[in-house]
Amino acid sequence: MRRRKKAKLTAIIGCAILVVLLAIIIPVAVYFHNKRPDGNGLPSSLLFPLYIYPTAGAWDPLFTAITANKNLNFTVVVNPQSGPGNTSYPGDAYADGVIKLNSFPNVQTIGYVRTxxxxxxxxxxxxxxxTYNGWAQVNGATKAGMAVDGIFFDESPSQYTQDGADFVKTVNAAVKSASGFGGNKTIIHNPGTTIDTRLAQANTDITIVFEGNYTDFLHLEPSLAALPVDRTRNSYVIHTAPQLSVKDLAAFLGKASQHASHLFATSLDGSHPYESFGPDWLDLISAHPNVQFTIIVNPHDGPGAGLMPDEYYSVEIPKLNAFPNVRTVGYVRVNYCTRDVTEVCNDVAKYAGWSKDFANTGLGVEGIFFDETPNSNTSLPQLDNVASYLQTVSRYAKDSEGILGDRLIIHNPGTPPDVEVGNAGADVTTVVEESFASYESPALQEYYAARYALLPDFDRAKRAYMVHSTPVESLSDLVLRLRDSGDYLFITDLCEDYYCKFGHSWLEFVRAVGS
Structure with missing residues (x-):
């Protein structure tokens, strides 16, 4: 459960949502019920790494699952900032979320600590x-129900050294002697693999002896089953699980429960399996019919080597295309107009070829997103200038019959272009691609104002804004301000890999756009 590493996926929104779909996220965590559906499983609890910021409604899927499964015990690991963060109080959003978790009789809440x-x-x-020990107290006054029930030590050692053994002994003692923890002061260590027995401490309650993908688990399962440790002290964390039938899933988890009583399995892949419930695009889009989603699909830094998308994109893209409030566009890199025009047009042609059997497959895109476009008109060896290059590739896309719909053309210089480039064939131009702090700076605001003054016809319908590293508490306000300036927005709290996954603020962002 590595410490909330940034993985992959993004979006642009405004009155339209532009989502850069670099990875198809497939839901969802599966729960092992104490009812033992296959007759072979043993009573087990769900170990749930909740590495998701508690924006409004963000934890509701978990609350719903907890309520619906009263016979299943949930051990929920909360992780505000690769640990408790730098302040004694995690903020009202986390406080309220933890208090609600602690209100359920079948939940114990555990704090994340990296080692x-x-x-x-x-x-x-x-x-x-x-810091976690102090959560039970806020400014000297008890905040009822906020205490966590123990600590989850991530990245614990598995190979013996005397220093490592002393480290484990010391941190365990600190937890067991702390007065602010509730319950049994549960200690969980996550080496992600089996450990040298000399590292084992009697007061370690649970050890994650496997953390990895489904295929690796099947390979290692016999050796894990042979461990001379009581199942109640073992945990398995399994990601990248395939889509199994209810019967096969019950059999798989029933077998796993024979040797580990704390289980977590998800179909999310290993890049970010603990930062999302695996939100279903269909549910998200259906819930916001007044929001237009413009989704940029990017199989492999473009359409990829093959003429058609792979089996994953071939399944997911038709689902998106079935919605009246969704427009998919294909990603094409131009490398600031230094990439050969023929290569660029070949990428466009591949996207156009996807729709050859649209009536039966639902495959196809309704436009092209040209990335890394310059913002000023300079000379080029292969064409007269940048504007000529962009006009050529944009016109090729506009004239491609296989591109569906109105064949939306988006250019991404990431800053306002000059007049010639601004009129070089784009329907929409990304005029901002910046961090929140940079975008809000007076110097950059002055620069934008000067550039827009030179583009009197460059109205909001032609502008897209992409702002990352946005504080969650500032997101809704920024959406409201930018909706007056641009018709396409993407705003995220993520500071890195923001085009590769949903951030904590994703649902809040969609709600703000749709409000």
Whole structure:
């Protein structure tokens, strides 16, 4: 459960939502019921890594699952900021979320602490433990129900060293002696693999002896089953699980439960399996019929080597195309107009070829997103200038019969273009691609104002804004302001890999656009 690594996926929104779909996220975490549906499973609890910021409604899928499965115990790991964060109080959103978790009788809430394989400064680790211990107190006054029930030590050592053994002993003792934890002061260690027995501590309650993908688990299952440890002290965390039938899923989890009583399985892949419930695009789009989603599909830095998309995109794209409020567009890189025009047009032609059997397959795109376009008209060796290059590739896309719909053309210079480039064939231009802090700076605002003054016909219908690293508390306000300036918006709280996944603020962003 590595520490909330940034994985992949994004969106642009405004009155239209432009989503860069670099990865098809397939739901969803599966729950093992104590009812033992196949007759072979043993009573088990769900270990749930909740590495999702609690924006309004973000934790509701988990609350719903907890309520619907009263006979199933949930051990929920909360992780505000690769640990408790740098302040003693995690903020009202986390406080309210933890209090609600603790209100369920079948939930124990555990705080996340990173150890970096016992290489992290132990003073910092003890400080994180102390911060969680203090959650039961806010400014000296008890905040009822906010205490966590123990600590989840991530990246724990698996190979023996004396320093590692001393590290584990010290941090365990700190948890067990703390007065602010509730319940049994549960200690969970996550080496992600089996450990040297000399690292085992009697007061470690649970060890994650496997964390990995489904295929690797099947390979290692016999050796895991042979571990001479009581199943109640073992946990398996399995990602990238295939879509199984209810019967096969019950059989798989029933077998796993024979040797581990704390289970988590998800079909999300290993890049970010703990930062999303795997939101179903169909549900998300259906819930916001007044929001126009413009979704950029990018199988492989473009359409890929093959003439048709792979089996995953071939399944998901038709689902998106079935919605009246969705427009899919294909990603094409131009490398600031240094990429050969023929290569660019070949990519466009591949996207156009997807729709050859649209009536039966539902495959196809309704436009092209040209990435890495320049913002000023300069000379080029292969064509007269940048504007000529962009006019050529844009016109090729507009004239391609296989591109569906109105054949939307988007250019992405990431900054306002000059007049010639601004009139070089784009229906929409990404005029901002910046961090929140950079975008809000007076210097950049002054620059934008000067550039827009030179583009009197460049109205909001032609502008797209992409702003990353946006504080969650500032997101709704930024959406409201930018809706007056651009018809296409993408705003995220993520600071890296923001075109590769949903951030904590994703649902809040969609709600703000649709409000």
């Amino acid at each position: 970096s394989w016992a290489a992290r400064n132990i003073t910092e680790v003890l400080g994180d433990i102390s």
